[in-house]
Amino acid sequence: MSRSDIDGDESTRFAGEMAGSLPGGPTPDGETPPAPDIDISKPHVARMYDYFLGGKNNYAADREAAEQVIAMFPQTRLGARANRRFLIDAVRWLAGEAGIRQFIDIGSGLPTQQNVHEVAQEIAADARVVYVDNDPLVRVHADALLATDGNTAVIEADLRDPQAILNDATLRGHLDLSRPVGLLMVAVLHFIEDFDTALASVRHLCDGLPSGSYLVISHGLAQEGRDDVEEVRKVYRRSSSSAVVRSRAEIARFFDGLTMVGPGLAHFADWSIGDAAARRRAYPDDRVVSIDDRSFLAGIPMMGGIGRIDR
Ligand SMILES: C[S@@+](CC[C@H](N)C(=O)[O-])C[C@H]1O[C@@H](n2cnc3c(N)ncnc32)[C@H](O)[C@@H]1O
Incomplete structure (x- = not known):
């Protein structure tokens, strides 16, 4: 390609x-x-x-x-699509190889193509998903999309209040938190500027899930010599949320105490999980563009990883 x-x-x-x-x-x-x-x-x-x-x-x-x-950052559009690619591959692996049947997708974003419930339910029709986002428009659109899907729910909540998410009556009615969950925080933690707050939220949520659950994270990566990232941050400061990029070491800390699977925490250009070629054969109609030539991904400052909660 x-x-x-x-x-x-x-x-x-x-x-x-x-x-x-x-x-x-x-x-x-x-x-x-x-x-x-x-x-x-x-x-x-x-x-x-x-x-x-x-x-x-x-x-x-x-x-x-x-x-x-x-x-x-002219590569932003490609970066967004590479991020969806990461999310879809992670969900397919969780629903397929790892046998996960419940997902909490925090910072789920507006409904798009190949949403988490669609990807998971293609593999396991009984897969249950709770979408969580603090943007009210996400709820408006997700409610419309999900009106007929009894296995999927959406709640408006903030990642910075993890106990409210775990206590949410809709979430509790929808998922069995004594059974493993795929906890997705894809391209959302970089919207929490304070590192300790972000870390505490991740820990709190992981502590609320049973052994055998998985944490999936993608995150913007700080790049040496890119001082113009400050200009990008200025744009986000005028938006609904400020944004921050973090070092590899900081992103790795979100996975402290978890067992990394696949390549561990890796730059998007180096991340893949399971048999990617077999997955591509299994989904010939996959409508999210495949990004086969990973050299294009090298310029995208994003990292991703999956860790398992083992207690
Ligand atoms: C870049 S989108 C990512 C969407 C999706 N996870 C993906 O990777 O394709 C980030 C989403 O996180 C949401 N978000 C930002 N800060 C949040 C917070 N503190 N709590 C919950 N959601 C948040 C935004 O509203 C937005 O929908």
Whole structure:
């Protein structure tokens, strides 16, 4: 696959498919919020990410902020798609090889293509998923998407209050927390600026899950010599959430005490799990573009990993 395959035709096709799959469809000019409690006057990180992925659930303020990020980091769109690739491969491995049947997806984002419940339920129809996000628009769209799926629920909650997530009545009614859970925190911890707060949340949530559960994390990686990351952070400071990148050592600390599986914590260019070629054969209709040429991923400052909770 060449770079133009990724950034060109494939990207356009992907964006078109996304637009068709999202509730609400394209936003017209003269945009109005889809619900009274949705603030579209300032950028929201969920909607900026939707824009990076080629979705249509974003507004002028989101697009403007997202374009500022892209201007400084042109690989951002590819990075967002590489992140989805990581998420999908991780969920397939958890539902397949690891036999996980329950997922908590924190910082789930706006519904897109190949959402976690769709990926997991393709492998195990009885897989149950609880989506958690602190952006009210995620709940609005997820409610619409999930209205007919009894195995999936969405709650509006903040990762910085992990006990509220564990205590949530919808979550408790939906999942059996005495059985293993796949805990997904994909591209969300870098929206918690204070490291101790982020670490405490991860620990608290892991402590609330039984042995045999898994933690999945992807996270923005600090790069030596990229001082312009501060400019990107300024854009995010004006949005719904500030953002931060962390060193490999800091990201690794989120997995302290867990048993790493696959390649451990790795740069996206070096991460894969299970038999990737067999998975690709098993999912010929996979609509998220495959990023076969990993050399393209080398320039994307993201790391990911999966750890198992063994007690
Ligand atoms: C970049 S998106 C990631 C979406 C999805 N996990 C993925 O990787 O494709 C980050 C999401 O995290 C959510 N988020 C940010 N801070 C959060 C917090 N403190 N608690 C819960 N969700 C948060 C945002 O609203 C957004 O939907």
